[in-house]
Amino acid sequence: MSEDFLVIEDLHVSVESKEILKGVNLRIGKGEVHALMGPNGSGKSTLSNAIMGHPKYRITQGSIYFKGENIVDMTPDEKARKGIFLAFQYPLSIPGVRIFSFLKNMMSAVHGKEISVAEFRKVLKEKMSLLGIKQSFIKRYLNDGFSGGEKKRNEILQMALFEPKLALLDETDSGLDVTALKVVCESINKIINPEMSTIIITHYKRMLEYVRPQFVHIIMDGRIVKSGGEELVEIIDSQGYDWLKQEALATSAL
């Protein structure tokens, strides 16, 4: 068994005093790729937001360890500097902030050192061509007026520059056309390495056919109700989640 990277124990999270996560337990080892699936509103984004430290998502109970350290009380920027990266389901736009300067600031913030403009340009160019992003793109304002697919590509561009230790990809596939999905997933595969762990949140098996998880978890109503291997993806794709509800009912009836 690989070294623990992310360990979540009995995590309870509330938004505006409503409990959304009701005791999540999850263990992710170094170098592993996990998929997290579950119906709409089951708490997937809540979990990723809570891991990243969104102030609105209050952790009322439980703990989150990253490489052995409890990160529950850390601010999002501290977590980022530890190497935790969240690709947003709905990336925000920040009018007036140019992508170029944003990315450069991000780079020096997370890597803890200034990078020269020339050097940065070079790295950026390389990553952009990998993702099939046009050069003119960097002059635009961050996510401002971006199409859904452009936003998602931009998230992965950030991931490529960020070089995370733990990547949380929240529905990166939604909004991408078939070709874009392929390009983006290929890039993700290039970024993923044995030194980092990845959680992929998705509704569809398509993305998981490109980026193959070793573990699959299913979350329902704020709890992880089932964990297994890739075979779960196939079952969900063909049967949805109803059978799990039945199963859960049966269990509680015991």
Next chain:
Amino acid sequence: MTVVQNVGIDDYKYGFHDSEENYAYKAKKGLNKEIVQEISVKMKNEPQWMTDFRMKSLEIFRSKPMPDWGSTEMLSDLDFENIHYYVRSAEKQGRNWEDVPEEIKKTFDRLGIPEAERKFLAGVTAQYESDVVYHSIREDLTKLGVIFTDMDTALREYPDLVKKYFGTIIPPTDNKFAALNSAVWSGGSFVWIPPGVKVEIPLQAYFRINTENMGQFERTLIIAEPGSSVHYIEGCTAPTYSSDSLHSAVVELIAMEGAKIRYTTIQNWSNNVYNLVTKRAYAYKNATVEWIDGNLGSKLTMKYPAVHLLGEGARGEILSIAMSSTNQHQDAGAKIIHAAPNTSSLITSKSISKNNGRGTYRGLIKILPGAINSKSHVVCDALILDESARSDTYPTMQVEEQEGVTVEHEATVSKVGEEQMFYLMSRGLTEVAAKTMIVNGFVEPFTKELPMEYAVELNRLIQMEMEGSVG
């Protein structure tokens, strides 16, 4: 006043040395006829008409009431008798770097203002000796007939031009502070662009550091003859420091037929300064005037750049930002008077307030009878950084002509969003860095109009303001 122009620097030094016999002169505190007389006759040896103009202005100043808008509370704290109305440069010589308030020093350090220029603050003038570049630019412009000098020199060397236009756009009767400036003005820039001449590079005036009372009543007059164009930038790459409390400038612009003037200001006063400035432009047929106005610092700023569109097809644009922080009130705005057909105007005002700072937009759009087919568009955006900050908008529209006229006003007030902050912080930016980035993004429509070095500087000033290291 210490106007250092990168063009016309020689004139400036000349003026400086010229006054050597009175090197250590400081008028007594308070304002009266004797002092005005002394400034005009004894100190400056001005022509009689200017002395008369000053004396009359003093009377007008006395008869005018204080403005009843802006911050009447702060204004009532202003003690006109506790101000030195004229100080000649020797004061600077007596000054030590040690006398400079800690805050300002820090700013200088962080801005990386070279030691040489700091010395200027202490009264050493030699630091510009190396700036030969400026001289060559000046020669180039001089050949074209462009005049760019300080106002005192202009009065001596171009008396007819000055007399013809001085005080015609903003007469002393305009308001109390215009009257005050008219009585005690000193320094400022004088610019005259001959017909058809287009000055490609911006003319720049740096109000580096105002030692006590110097440069607090500057007077600027720009005349662009038909078909000419000019971009004038005044301001600070460094904060303008004044140990005393009042800065009251008058700026007059005249754009003749088909001429274009852009006037850019970036001000960053220390937080004990009352900044009460009157700025107005006349734009004749097919002329364009643009005010680009950035206000940081000060205790109270009251400034409403105006454009009077007097000829058919004239256009006025006013783009401003104001940032108010602890105990500061930025009461800024814009005025456009449409007095001719087919005139157009655009006002974009952006205000940022934090830490109990108060930002006010006060604007007037007036469409006079006969100004058919005039168009005006006003956009006011306010960004509030915390609960204690305040922002108000007072737009006034007076539309006295209907035919083909459109007047639009949009206003938004926003707070820095929690989601945006989370997004940026999740990329490793600290809370302050994330907020600064959002603020810089907010003012980007302004910044992108500035020359590169000013834009960089402004972003840096904002960053310092956000970090709370500048008062």
